[in-house]
Amino acid sequence: MQLENYISDLLYRYDCVIVPHFGAFLTHRVSAKINETTPTFYPPKKVLSFNEQLQTNDGLLANYIAEIEKVPYLVAVERIAKHVKSIKSYLIEGETIALQNIGELILNTEGHINFEPSHNINYLTDAFGLSQFSSTKITREVYKETVEEVEKAIPITITPEKRKSRPYLKYAAIALIALTVAGFAGSNYYGNQIDSHNQIAQEEANDQLDAKVQEATFIISNPLPAATLQVEKVTGNYHIVAGAFRVEANSDKKVEQLKAKGFKARKIGVNRYGLHEVVYSSYTDRIEALNALRNIKRTQNRDAWLLVKALD
Incomplete structure (x- = not known):
């Protein structure tokens, strides 16, 4: 034992x-x-x-x-x-x-x-x-000395130290800001005009499509017989967890792998840490679930564990 x-x-x-x-x-x-x-x-x-x-x-x-x-x-x-x-x-x-x-x-x-x-x-x-x-340590670099060296070679600057000796730069900076604000305002106005135009065109196209649909008549002379599908609904509050994945695509891949092995695998939602949980199967009987868990831990995954949870 x-x-x-x-x-x-x-x-x-x-x-x-x-x-x-x-x-x-x-x-x-x-x-x-x-x-x-x-x-x-x-x-x-x-x-x-x-x-x-x-x-x-x-x-x-x-x-x-x-x-x-x-x-x-x-x-x-x-x-x-x-x-x-x-x-x-x-x-x-x-x-x-x-x-x-x-x-x-x-x-x-x-x-x-x-x-x-x-x-x-x-x-x-x-x-x-x-x-x-x-996590890797974040290294912060100080560029002030480099900027000061560049300012010596560039004639136009707007640093606080230079503005004191060159007052005309203050007015140049104000003019530059005014031009930028005006440009943004014009761009927003033009963008709003385009959005309004697109919305009107979309509404007109939807109205025309609705009119054509209302005029159309569909006649099915030989309807196909109704098909009845038997779908097995997975129930139970005892779930054998196979893993939890931060990327949902990985959880989908895990489900397909387990289904290929014959398990009734599925996703049971996202836990409080944002991980997508995948289970081998779910059971309504606790003893049956424990026996299945013992077999899976012995043959498939020793880290599998039993989750007791009522799903919506």
Whole structure:
């Protein structure tokens, strides 16, 4: 039994997953942040921690395993206990236990468990598809010295320093501004005249087209028989997410790829981060969706996850 897979599945939806007689894996949300020194953007995420004091069975993990493996609840509890006993024996021997997508466990000199979380996965579903990235530093150049050098060779300038010694330049600048304003005004007037003319011509063409349509008579002597199409409507609130894409064309391409593999793939809209979400399929039954998710993670995409959402 791959206990870490079941723990990982539950961490997407719960903030605390207790492994009976062993400890609890906890998550707490951390907001997005920017490292101004690097500079690097870090998306919001759930940070993992481990509490060895929380060992009382709350039934969450055992019930989940019982549903997935189709076994009685007590059998699931026994399997967890057996797996925990094996992990403890390895820890006592000084070995490091690596739980995939969760982290590493090791026994310290005082006999307590130290936990180092994995940074390869983000259990915050709202941030699915977001990853950290670094931006290049913006370099701002100052051109004042270059401009001053050019002004020495150019006879006409309108910089503040030169205007004091050459007052006639002030009037030249005012005249230039007046000519520019007049040019803009004339251009706008001419453009408005063209727009008005185009609108009138378009309205006249629409009136003529309406008149011809009203005069036309359509007679269908041999109408074709009505065709009935059977369209399967995809329903369900349990969606197996294949990915989220910032460019919609990429999401369309992903849907076609999944359909070619036999999945009932589709787009389910845009999430709060502006990403187009694509799902393998949707299910009305939770257990059926979990079984399908397990199969997809094993054969197709280990990063697939289950989204519970009622769509309009």
